[in-house]
Amino acid sequence: MEQPLVDFLWGECNAGLRRCLGWKKPADARAAVEAVRVRHFVEWFCGTGNLCTACSQLGLRVGWFDLNFDSKGMSLLTDEGMARSIMLALSLMIGATAWFGVPCSTFVFMSRGHTVRSRKQPLGNTRRRDVRLANRGSCSWCGSWQCARSIGSWSSL
Numbered sequence: 001m002e003q004p005l006v007d008f009l010w011g012e013c014n015a016g017l018r019r020c021l022g023w024k025k026p027a028d029a030r031a032a033v034e035a036v037r038v039r040h041f042v043e044w045f046c047g048t049g050n051l052c053t054a055c056s057q058l059g060l061r062v063g064w065f066d067l068n069f070d071s072k073g074m075s076l077l078t079d080e081g082m083a084r085s086i087m088l089a090l091s092l093m094i095g096a097t098a099w100f101g102v103p104c105s106t107f108v109f110m111s112r113g114h115t116v117r118s119r120k121q122p123l124g125n126t127r128r129r130d131v132r133l134a135n136r137g138s139c140s141w142c143g144s145w146q147c148a149r150s151i152g153s154w155s156s157l
Contacts, residue, residue: 008147040053085140115128
């Protein structure tokens, strides 16, 4: 289970993201994957963090990720934010819950008029900056989900 995740992480991380993670070689990614996992529940795009608060009150160790808490450090559009998201995913215990809310973006149905997203053109009108940023954020979101799923956590989308 761990080697495919190490390969995925090392292959998908650009130089800036590796710098934020402190990874200089594949062995650093392996060490992160093999590190002790401490969280029972992590919530991505949690808004006000009601689920995290409830889980914490039950004595569970939690983590959260949302722009409401840190607009740069918790943005999937920055290397710093993506690094934080990856480390949150890697901190989940086997059998923990990874809760992924829907990030605010142009992927909602109400935006189809200007995004021109469709089954045949899922990336939409990539000439628009907001559409390109949503596409990039969605790819990062999928990377975080892949990390959480690969370590054996339960995921809710």
